[in-house]
Amino acid sequence: MNTHAMKSATLSGGFAEPVFDAQGVFRAVMDAMARPGKVVELSGKTAPPAPLTPEAGAIALTLFDHETPVWLGQKLAVSPAVADWLRFHTGCPIVTEPDEAAFALASDAAQMPVLTAFAKGSADYPDRSTTLIVAIDTFDGPEMLTLKGPGIRDTTHLSPHPLPIGFIDQAAANHALFPRGVDMLFVTAGKLAALPRSTRITTQGA
C-alpha cells in the first residue's frame, strides 16, 4: 500500500452523520448494557481498516476521545492503520498497558490477556475501569452462558464465540470483584451484546 492509499484509509471511514450516527450507536450500546445478554442490532456505519470491524469502529467513534486511553489487542496493535484511524477520528491516546486503558479493543478473544489485567477501578471509584470491546464471530456459539443479575428479568442466555480461554472462571472472578471489575461489549456483524460486571455468569442449564 502506498502512502497516499494509507492516508486516505486513515482519513475516511468515519461516520457520515457524526451527531446522529453516534447517538444511534450509543442508544444501542446503552440498551445492550442495560439488558445484559440481549443481542441488540448495531449498524456498523463506519469503515475502519481491517481487522477492526465496522461495529467496533462505530462504538469507538461513539465513545472514544482525548480523555480515553485505548488499549489494542495483539491483532489490532500490529496494524498501524488501526491506531492511525482511531487517532485521527477520535484523538484517543493508544496505551500499551491494559490497566491504563479506559477502553480495550480486541479482535482475537483467544489471545486476550486475562480480565484482571485490565483496570478494575478502585473501591472508592469503581468507575475507573476498562470497558472491553471484543469482536467475535457469532452469538450462536457452542457454549451457552446463563446470565442473571440487574437488567435481566429472570435468567437469560448468550452464546458468544469465540471466548477468551477459561472465560467462565474469569467472568466469575470479575463479578466477585463487584463493584470493581471490567465491563464487556461483544460485537459481531450487525449485532452487539453486553456483559457488565454486575452480571452473574454460569454455564449451568446449558
Next chain:
Amino acid sequence: MTERDTSSLPSPSWGGAGGGARSERPRAERKGDAVRPAAPTAPSPTLPHEGGGSGHADTAYNFAYLDEQTKRMIRRAILKGIAIPGYQVPFASREMPMPYGWGTGGVQVTAAILGPDDTLKVIDQGSDDTTNAVAIRGFFARTAGVTTTTSTQDATVIQTRHRIPERTLTENQVLVFQVPIPEPLRFLEPRETETRKMHALEEYGIMHVKLYEDIARHGHIATTYAYPVLVDGRYVMDPSPIPKFDNPKMNRSDALMLFGAGREQRIYAIPPHTDVKSLDFEDHPFEVQRFEEPCALCGSTGVYLDEIVTDDKGGRMFVCSDSDLCEEQRAGQPVDA
C-alpha cells in the same frame, strides 16, 4: 387515614432546610380552581424566538444543545452507572442555560441520550404543565426538534422532577430523574471523602440509625420523600425527592432509570429488572402513603394525590399529582395504573 402528614416535617438530615427542592410543598403554583387546561397536543413555546415542537431544531445549536465531546463524556458516565447500579459516577457537569436546581443534571442526561426519533415527555411533580416541565420541553423542542408529548404511554424518554408516572412504564421507555442531592448519606456525613469510603465499605449503619431515630421520636419512619433504597443488595441510593409512594415502582421496573445531578456532578442508574428495596426494619416494614379519598377531579384511587388549597377559608381538595393520568381518566379512557 390520609397519611399526608405535613405537620411532621422531614428531619433536617433529609434536606428540609438545605435543599429547597426537597421540602414537600403543597402545589401553590397551581391555579386556585385546580382545573387544568385540556391536554395540549403540542406544548406552547416558552422560550423566546421560536420552538415548541415545530419539528425543526434551532440550527444555532448542536442537536440537543450539548456539544459532542460533552455528550460522549456523559454517555460514558451513563454506561458506568448502568454497569454499577446505584453507584454515583462523577461527571464533568456543564453549565446549562438554566439555574442549578432547575434540572440541569436531568437535562444533560436527556440531551446525551435523545435522538431525532424520540418522543419526549417532561413532568414536574407529576404534572406536564408546570413551569419547569414546560420550559424543559420547550428547550428540547427548540434545540433538538424532537416530538414532545404529555402522554406517558407515547413517550420514549420521560424526564421527571420528583415523581414516577402512575402508568407502568415499559421496556421501550427511559425515565430520567432530576436530582438535587445525589448522596443519600450527605446530611448524615458532610464529607465527600467519608461518604465515598462508606459506600466503598458498604458501611451504611448511620442510615439505619437515622431511620431508627425517626421511629424513636415519631413512632414511625418519618421520611416521606427521597426515601433511601438499596439497589441490587449493594449500594444505598437516593431515589431523588420522589414521594416514598413511588419507591415500589422502581423495583424490577421494565424501564431503564437514569439519574442526573448537575450541581453535584453525579450520574447514576437503575437498570431494568433490578431489585430496589426501600430500607426498613423487620418490625417497622416500609409503607407507602395512603389516601382515603379518591382524586376530586377524576375519582382515581390508589394514586398519589396533591393537596390543593382552593380559598382562604380552609377549602382544599385532593387531586391526582399525575396530570396525564387524571386527564385520561376524565376523558374516559381506561387506565391500568
